[in-house]
Amino acid sequence: MARSSLDKMMSVTLQHSQSVTDLAAPIRRPWRWHIVVFLAPALIVYSALMIIPIFETLRLSLFTSKEQVVSFVGFGNFETLFGDERWSKSFWNALWNNTYFFLIHMLVQNPIGICLAALLSVPRLRGRSFYRTAFFMPTMLSFVIVGFVWKLILSPLWGVAPSILAAIGLKWLFGPWLGQEATALTALSLISVWQYVGVPMMLIYAALLSIPDEVIEAAECDGVVGFAQFWKIKLPLVLPAIGLVSILTFVGNFNAFDLIYVSQGALAGPNFSTDILGTFLYRTFFGYQLQLGDPHMGATIATVMFFIILAVVAFYLLVIQRRMRRYQF
């Protein structure tokens, strides 16, 4: 007992002096089993269910199966996806819709989130925590609930949406938005914005709170107040938070599925106008109506999604985040 604690103490002192004597310390410590025990469960579950399946999916995309016989086709599936008219049309449609879905989030959700955060951080505001709780509430609900709630509200059968619009004199605006090809995707994007606007609000609110008072006081001394203060002082200081929100939005949007599936079904109607990569993957993988599911084409689409997400995340981490100026207070 005494020896082992002595060992521990030595290893502690060693740890402290390691930076200095890193090279000059050839003392072999006994194999520390406890580190293995602490790490193993997490690493095993994480590798077995996340890392290996993702790489296995990448591998599956290089194979195809015909009548139970699996054969290697190299990049054949990708050639089909991009070259075959039937596949490529669906793919580009889904990719474009997905991009549109993301752009609506960037243009509507994040600016509204920033405005709400700015309003919430007004000093000595009453009811602040009530507002925060209310704004974040929709984020807690599942897409299943959100999708159906809005489907009911926007339904021309029920007439809630037209009567609310009538109350503010905009009745002419109403249409069966979810059922029209031209408006369905926009309506769904806005529903998703309704649900998730609490996230950018909260993250940017936190960033605004962390701006030290001295900075604000200095601005006030120089006569920079109100809107000018927000634009010139606060906004640049919370840019890293806005960057984080953007990349979270991107990853979330490019593997979205639930909302579309719940409100428009796997066929992402009307006429595929709301089809995004997630629903396209689901349909390909599981099949629908008369078309059989194809795990290898499904894996191919998942691989393409993987590289799209990876490319954008890497671009963000390596290019944008590095250039962003961080201020040390």
Place this chain on the structure above:
Amino acid sequence: MKQAPILRTRRIAVHTILGAQTLIAILPVILIIMNSFKDRKAIFSQPMMPPGPDSFSLIGYETVLKQGDFLNYFFNSFAVTAGSIFFILLFGAMAAFALTEYRFRGNVFLGLFLALGVMVPIRLGTVAILEMMARSGLVNTLTALILVYTAQGLPLAVFVLSEFMRTVSDDLKNAGRIDGLSEYVVFFRLVLPLVRPAMATVAIFSMIPIWNDLWFPLILAPAEATKTITLGTQVFIGQFVTNWNAVLAALTLSITPVLILYVLFSRQLIRGITAGAVK
């Protein structure tokens, strides 16, 4: 003093905007809950009115409880969420402790390896996950879901818990070691109790996407016996589209547990988000 009226109008403007957003955020949900307690006629004739003595009706709930096995769905969701959270916290805290406490070869690499999972969504591995579950006979079991959600939640848990593990005093741990405590005892008896607030935050964070997920229950466990409440609601509503009472009641039933949890924990959740973002 001259500025006071301007400040007041500005204050009123701020409250107007925030109030409007509050309405936008909660009105749809209130509308659904309110109408679930009304009879069919009242739902359509006066959707904006709360249920009155002559429009009050529980017919929707009767249909739901008779037709759908909501109690079972609820139990499944609860078991999956609780099981996953337990393993996320236990394994996540152990890994976070090992990564922050000890220096060893591969430490940085393992940290980055785990961080990969924060950015890459686990859904992309679905094709292979389903194949694996089919091979090991885990399709249509709650175990499959718990395993997947544990893997999904671990990276963020390790990341957040590591931040907090670093703040635990070295003196305390070393004092324990001098008293002859093994590394396991140091971790479970000294460190874990100190990071309990962080564990609560991670638990609440991880819970939301698990409880709300539709994708994996739909793919890995769509059988009647293993349906979660999210999938159960989706399937039930799909079958009863035209029965508005039943649809509204089913929605209310699946909103309620989330709302109760949110009201209880919103303070902690919001504090967790704001504290995490400052770093």
